[in-house]
Amino acid sequence: MSDEPRVGIVVVSHSAALAAATVDLVRALANVDGGGPRLVAAGGMADGATGTDAARIADAIAAADAGRGVVVLADLGGAVLAAQLAASELIDPERRALVRVSGGPLVEGAFIAAVQAAAGDAVDAVAQAADEAGSLRKLGDAS
């Protein structure tokens, strides 16, 4: 693995446990330890309650950014709105151009994004791969 920075990935969930476990799972399955992409969980509220906090998501984006941008995956409804608010208004203005909120599914999207980021892809390619994870056929091509 080269020392070149990778696109970072933030996993947003209403549940702190789900966000943290998704990051752990992706790290294990995508085999991205060491010099791989930064994977950061942003789940739940500061007090541990269920919900999403755009300020915490903004902090996670900053932590995941190694210089080549960040792709954010979010679970449901308000989590996507909070992620978009964080990405468009709360983070450092000069970092915004390299942050993408993906509409892809949380687990599959984070996994595929991690694999692509580990391979050294740029932020748009990683975001596109995460988006397209939603159209993967888990049951194969049979209709």
Add this chain to the structure above:
Amino acid sequence: MSDFDGAAMSRFVSTFADRLHERREELTQLDSAVGDADHGINMDRGFSAARAKLAELGEADLGTMAKTVGMTLISTVGGASGPLYGTFFLRLSTSLGERDAASTGELGAALRAALDGVQQRGKAIADDKTMVDALLPAVEAFDAASGDGIGPALAAAAQAAAAGRERITPLVARKGRASYLGERAMGHPDPGATSTTILFESLRDAVAAD
């Protein structure tokens, strides 16, 4: 009637927080029919925290006050209302800027900016059965009545918000969790349009109390 100043902003947030607390069960009941039954709890928690933060802030310009409210909501509401009401107050903040008082026209422009922000964030349009169906007519009514001064403009806005909320109750929702219910959401008032109506009633009464 004087301009909209920091004291009016404080009364507005405080009145809204009080009413959300009083009507917390009602909002939660509405949301249990079509959503995840957290709107009353989330809004009460968020605006109670916002009121406390404003008290800590002390004297400040209108933009700083609105930004304090918006940032507090973002970190305390938890549901989709957090980014939506958070964006509402952040856009008020940008529009009001360093002013210590806003004229009727300046308040109208700030409310319009807040509406635009909520629509940009949530992607909702008229008749999606969301808070926009109370917010949009309220802003339009405010503009139409702004020549009569801030009191009549806010009275018209509150009335239009309430009418908007009533108007969409029979509709099928097209955004948010209620949209998954299809025709089962018909006849249920929208929780977000209800809280937005309470917001404009609070704003009207906070200014009238001056």
